[in-house]
Amino acid sequence: MKILTLNCLSHSIKYHLFTWEGKSVLASGTVDRVGLGGSCLCQKIPGLAPYLVEIDNADHQGAIAALIAALTDPQHGIIADVGEISAVGHRVAHGGKEFRHSVQIDSHVLSVIRKQQHLAPLHCTPNIAGIEAAMVQLPNILHVAVFDTAFHSTMPEHAYLYPLPYEWHENYGVRRYGFHGPSHYYLSRRAAVLLNKSADSCNLITIHLDRGVSLCAIRNGLSIDTSMGMTPLGGAVMETRCGDIDPGIPAFIMQEMDLSPQEMEQVLNHKSGIYGITGQRLERQLFLQAVLAGDNRCKLALEMETYRIRKYIGAYLAVIGPLDGLVFSAGTGASEWLTREMTLHGLECFGIQFDRELNRTVQLEQGDVELTGEGSLLRTFVIPTSEERVIVDDVVAVADTYRNHLRYDF
Numbered sequence: 438m439k440i441l442t443l444n445c446l447s448h449s450i451k452y453h454l455f456t457w458e459g460k461s462v463l464a465s466g467t468v469d470r471v472g473l474g475g476s477c478l479c480q481k482i483p484g485l486a487p488y489l490v491e492i493d494n495a496d497h498q499g500a501i502a503a504l505i506a507a508l509t510d511p512q513h514g515i516i517a518d519v520g521e522i523s524a525v526g527h528r529v530a531h532g533g534k535e536f537r538h539s540v541q542i543d544s545h546v547l548s549v550i551r552k553q554q555h556l557a558p559l560h561c562t563p564n565i566a567g568i569e570a571a572m573v574q575l576p577n578i579l580h581v582a583v584f585d586t587a588f589h590s591t592m593p594e595h596a597y598l599y600p601l602p603y604e605w606h607e608n609y610g611v612r613r614y615g616f617h618g619p620s621h622y623y624l625s626r627r628a629a630v631l632l633n634k635s636a637d638s639c640n641l642i643t644i645h646l647d648r649g650v651s652l653c654a655i656r657n658g659l660s661i662d663t664s665m666g667m668t669p670l671g672g673a674v675m676e677t678r679c680g681d682i683d684p685g686i687p688a689f690i691m692q693e694m695d696l697s698p699q700e701m702e703q704v705l706n707h708k709s710g711i712y713g714i715t716g717q718r719l720e721r722q723l724f725l726q727a728v729l730a731g732d733n734r735c736k737l738a739l740e741m742e743t744y745r746i747r748k749y750i751g752a753y754l755a756v757i758g759p760l761d762g763l764v765f766s767a768g769t770g771a772s773e774w775l776t777r778e779m780t781l782h783g784l785e786c787f788g789i790q791f792d793r794e795l796n797r798t799v800q801l802e803q804g805d806v807e808l809t810g811e812g813s814l815l816r817t818f819v820i821p822t823s824e825e826r827v828i829v830d831d832v833v834a835v836a837d838t839y840r841n842h843l844r845y846d847f
Contacts, residue, residue: 438456438457438458438833439454439456439516439522440456440457440522440523440524440832440833441453441455441526441575442454442526442527442528442825443501443527444528444825445497445527446560446563447559447563449469449470450467450468450471450497451466452467452468453465453825454515462483462825463515464480464482465481466479468495470495471497471563474493474494476491476493476503478500478503478507480504480507480508482514482515485513488507497563497570498573498574501570508522519575522578524581525575525578525832526539526581526828526831527571527582527583528564529568529582529583530561530564530585531550531556531584531616532582532587533549533553533556533610533614534610535549536586536587537587538587538590538831539581539583539831539832541579541580541581541835542572542582547565550564550582551565553610556614557616559669560585560669568580579832579835579836581828581831583831583832584618585615585617586614586616586618588622588653588660589613589653590660591660592660592661596661596662596756597614599666599667610667611667613666613671614667615660616663617651617653617665618660620767621651623827624641624645624764624822625639625641625653627823628641628761628818628820631818632761632816636658637657639655639657639658639761640656641653641763641764642750642754642757642760643655643764643766644765645766645822646765646766646767646770648676648677649665649669649676650673650680651669651673652672652673652749652750655757656757661756664680674711674738675711676721677707677709677713678710679705679710679713680710680745687705714734714741715727715738716734721773725739725776729775739775739779740779743776746780750780750784750787751787754787760815762816762818763789763815763816764819765817765820766822770819771799771801771820771822772799772801774797777808781817788814789813790809790810790811791813793810795808806819
């Protein structure tokens with residue numbers, strides 16, 4: 438069974454072709470600059486040189502047609518015919534209250550996703566475009582929606598409700614939903630393997646640290662709280678998103694600067710966070726170089742980012758109880774020694790000790806690395822996430838090839 442996974446963003450698509458029987462990735466790739474002109478596809482197949490191809494003015498429909506052509510290319514592809522693809526797993530940012538687990542996509546499911554795309558318009562709109570395009574390009578096969586919010590559906594009411602008029606929750610679905618669910622789910626199961634414990638007996642804090650940042654409090658294998666909220670805007674400091682702020686600030690600035698709600702939303706999503714503090718739109722590596730070179734605004738931004746993460750760790754220690762482990766992951770969390778070191782600094786009072794020298798040598802290509810220091814009361818890991826593997830497992834679960842997939846060990 439060959440399964441294609443799609444993660445469709447506003448201007449890019451990430452894809453993987455996975456073989457279920459071999460439990461391995463046959464091919465992976467990205468299509469960049471979708472809808473912007475000058476699009477480019479880069480495909481990687483183990484053992485072969487990367488395949489690069491330019492695409493003229495691709496929208497999501499054209500981008501998915503291009504990646505299918507790349508997968509089936511006689512010289513650079515990995516499958517002879519598109520008919521070898523049995524199913525497609527789509528990452529969908531928001532499941533709202535309706536979807537607590539992955540589901541097969543049909544016209545009804547797609548209509549519900551459309552109705553709630555306003556809860557995460559930056560993510561759901563391209564998610565929908567990708568689904569529609571893939572169902573045209575790959576008809577008559579199984580398409581499955583895997584929701585970022587589903588893993589967090591186990592949060593108790595007192596954690597997911599906001600102290601706002603209750604009818605807002607009843608009438609408009611205002612509540613904490615959380616995101617990066619496939620990542621936190623994978624990290625929780627993989628950490629359980631490394632801890633040599635069953636997943637349902639593990640207490641963890643998982644940190645998905647990339648352009649978007651979220652933390653998850655996991656008790657007995659289940660999400661009981663998470664830092665992102667009703668939208669992906671809440672929580673920690675992010676690349677261009679503000680995270681948690683005084684809710685009175687937007688109304689104040691809208692009055693002072695005569696901004697519309699849409700203009701305010703643009704500022705909070707695209708002109709805040711690290712970009713807002715530094716005033717520079719820097720690639721992460723250049724940002725870190727500026728920090729190490731002594732740029733004051735960049736240093737301040739990194740201090741704010743790691744301080745906010747550290748506060749969340751302290752809060753989640755209070756709500757989880759005795760902790761088994763702390764997990765760093767995703768592009769920034771798995772590759773940046775400085776960010777991890779600054780985050781962990783000062784947590785010795787909670788019994789968290791980490792190996793500083795080892796932390797500085799960790800490379801993303803190493804895979805799972807344990808950073809636990811001597812005398813630590815809990816274990817600290819760097820675990821590269823695999824959201825694609827979770828999507829594949831959920832596709833197979835929806836296809837009913839195996840059961841009880843939530844207890845699958847990675």
